[in-house]
Amino acid sequence: MSGITYLTKDALEQLKAELQKMKAVDRPAASKAIAEAREKGDLRENAEYDAAKEAQGLLEAKIQKLEGDLANARVIDENAIDTSKVSILTKVTVTNLNTKKQATYHLVSEKEADLKQSKISVTSPIGKGLLGRQVGDITEVQVPAGILKFKIEGIRI
Numbered sequence: 001m002s003g004i005t006y007l008t009k010d011a012l013e014q015l016k017a018e019l020q021k022m023k024a025v026d027r028p029a030a031s032k033a034i035a036e037a038r039e040k041g042d043l044r045e046n047a048e049y050d051a052a053k054e055a056q057g058l059l060e061a062k063i064q065k066l067e068g069d070l071a072n073a074r075v076i077d078e079n080a081i082d083t084s085k086v087s088i089l090t091k092v093t094v095t096n097l098n099t100k101k102q103a104t105y106h107l108v109s110e111k112e113a114d115l116k117q118s119k120i121s122v123t124s125p126i127g128k129g130l131l132g133r134q135v136g137d138i139t140e141v142q143v144p145a146g147i148l149k150f151k152i153e154g155i156r157i
Contacts, residue, residue, distance in 0.1 A: 005074070
């Protein structure tokens, strides 16, 4: 299993709801699909049965992974976050020194990352490069496109 996953209370609740849906809705639907395919005759030549069994196997693997993630999840109290340095759940305003453009990133866990909402994972190259930095620091981050230089302008919750 993987290591500890840090989540907000909302993200934890979403994962629990997703797991509950998989167990209560998706699992019975997969069983029903297998039963319907089984009724259609010889299982050795039944592609529908094979597909239903494979779908069930994938669902069970997803359920196991989600259960493992939940077992290793730790909820972070947003009120206890230190904003003197960049850490998970902080919002960091940076200036890209290469383009002189400013951006604000919200550092979150891998499960919550969504670039459209400016939420980046702490395990991403930029996230790793910003972690532990303070206002005024300049950091270089290696990304696939090359090296980016960021100046930390502000840190908040």
